[in-house]
Amino acid sequence: MNASDQKRLLREMIFYRRFEERSFEAYMERKIGGFLHLYSGQEAVATGVLEMARCGHDYVITGYRDHIHAIKAGAPPREVMAELYGKETGSSRGRGGSMHIFDPTVNFMGGYALVGQPFPLAAGLALACKHKGTDQIAICFLGDGANNQGTFHETMNMASVWKLPVLFVCENNLYAIGTRIDRSTAVTDQYKRVAAYDIPSSQHDGQDIDVVMAAATNAIAHVRGGKGPYFIEFMTYRQRGHSMSDSNAYRSKEEERLWLERDPLKIYGERLKKAKILTDKDIAAMEKSVLEEIENDIIRFAEESPEPRVEDLNKYCLDDKPDPRWIGPLTQGEQHG
Amino acid sequence: MAEIAYWEAIRRAHDEELAHDHMVIAMGEDIGVAGGTYKATSGLYQKYGAARIIDTPISENSYTGIGIGASMAGVRPIIEIMSINFALLALDTLINAAAKIRYMSGGRASCPIVMRTPGGTAHQLAAQHSARLARMFMSTPGLRVVTPRGPLDAYGMLKSAVRCNDPVIIIEHESMYNMRGEVPDEETFRPLEGAEVVRGGTDITLIGYNYSVHLCLAAADKLAAMGVSAEVLDLRALRPIDRDSIRRSVEKTHKVVIAEEDEATVGVGSEIISVIIEECFFALDAQPVRVHAADVPVPYNRQMEKAAIPNADDVLAAALKVLGRV
Secondary structure, rough: OOOOHHHHHHHHHHHHHHHHHHHHHHHHOOOOOOOOOOOOHHHHHHHHHHHOEOOOOEEEEEOOOHHHHHHHHOOOOHHHHHHHHHHHOOOHHHOOOOOOEEEHHHHHHEOOOOHHHHHHHHHHHHHHHHHOOOOOOOOEEEEEEHHHOOHHHHHHHHHHOOOOOOEEEEOOOOOOEEEEEHHHOOOOOOHHHHHHOOOOEEEEOOOOOHHHHHHHHHHHHHHOOOOOOOEEEOOOOOOOOOOOOOOOOOHHHHHHHHHOOHHHHHHHHHHHHHHHOOOHHHHHHHHHHHHHHHHHHHHHHHHHHHOHHHOOOOOOOOOOOOOHHHHHHHOHHHHHO | EEEEEEEHHHHHHHHHHHHHHOOEEEEOOOOOOOOOOOOOOOOOHHHHHHOOEOOOOOOHHHHHHHHHHHHHHOEEEEEEEEOOOHHHHHHHHHHHHHHHHHOOOOOOOOOOOOOEOOOOOOOOOHHHOOOOOOHHHHHOOOOEEEEOOOOHHHHHHHHHHHOOOEEEEEEEEEOOOOEEEOOOOOOOOOOOOEEEEEEEEOOOEEEOOOOOOHHHHHHHHHHHHOOEEEEEEHHHHHHOOOHHOOOOHHHOOOOEEEEEEEEEOOOOHHHHHHHHHHHHHOOOOOOOOEEEOOOOOOOOOOHHHHHHHHHHHHHHHHHHOOOOOO
């Protein structure tokens, strides 16, 4: 990876952090409603894995902490922010909100609020890739908490039996909402759990993007090479609560402090400085340009975009232009009476 | 025009749609090598191979979810769930995912799946194999729900469901798979919307869907012998409901019986009576009557099972009550 790519990656991660923190502010101003789950602290995982994937070609799917996965997959950040604002220009036309970002134009197939539901959907996307005979793969990002759903076990089994081209990325941030992993899960090393399904797996540091990229490269090569699914676990930590309504009373200040020292932006920034690729001044300038972009372009777009029309309430429930050959109504000639 | 069995009609629809479009696949428990519990996919594994006729493990929620995920990427899966009772395990992927993905993506993604499943009582299958549950699916926005009463609709509605871009739930019936009926030799599509007047009449309307249409037809024969002209309306689709056809029939006969094999509470009959009240309350000459199952889990004992489930005589008795003949 050359220096310009390294600089771009650091800027991307800074951008993702600022995007999330700015949406926190908009939430406090009540411009964003509902539930808001922020990705701050886990940026190296989605950024590193998707850097090694073929975004726009491969399918990407995740849970409700989905803004950054969508953006790195190729969804325009303006549209993601407009979705948080519930606007017609949003990724999901204001109908989905924070937890349901979709952009099928880049094969980002959604954020889902049901924990563990994306497992089978991801395997289905992979089944479609295999059926069409393309070299696409499906990448499913979920947290450690999702692995206690039945869908985890059912899907791992089928993905393995059918050798589906799907990469399961487990972002182990140690907490299932507010319950620490060792209090809810018999086997805390998540990568060990898929051994029961004969799926190769590995565990890595999720805070160091270089480690993430190296691990993802191998995992993606395995899956794209037709060898079936792979399960990759990254140890990470969310810096904010599960959602905005989180008391955060279940974690110790000491634990939070230790993980803040392992902030992925800090780790990568220090490395680039040490390698003389960037100076403190360069990083400060990067921060400034990110803040300006978010304020002047992204927030402005979201603020100025129109609301969906209430008259369109029933739109998108079913296919709005159905073919009468399949739908009907039944003609007189088709009636028996 | 040949007379074929209900299961043969479903098998023919599968075969034609699999031949028509490589993107069509079928998946479910025992549908491939074993040929399907009700033979609805027999021989297709040999013809189309393991990649398109997929035998799944007993994991209803996730194999349904896999079908849904595949449909988002252009595949057209026909998903069989062996019994509607087992579909309860797949409600997360069916109702939380398939029914909502188009809407919550602002129309940018869609899930053109077909889920076929038999719902209904057969012969002493007891509580966990006798649920009907149509009422649960018909209350879910984002789904289409159809209930073919015979081979023609079983064939033609499945073909339409495969082509349609919405998730379609097809509710079959364990007691109908061997029922025979005429199906045209040439390819035919039957629409997924619209009730059908199966038998014209002027004195009373008997409304049914799925198996209960046959109870209505049998009751109509007995009524005819008594000099009463009963109209039988097959709803065909429970979602969306064809409100116009219900209104037209009630405006003609002014009297209604609704026959459902399911329990009555928050059910098909309650919905139809609401439609009638909203559409044509003043056309009614008598209070509508529902014929329905007892409000209990279906018992195993033969006599008790019989007592729990409505039959043609129950429909007849309800009609006579509405007609003021009792």
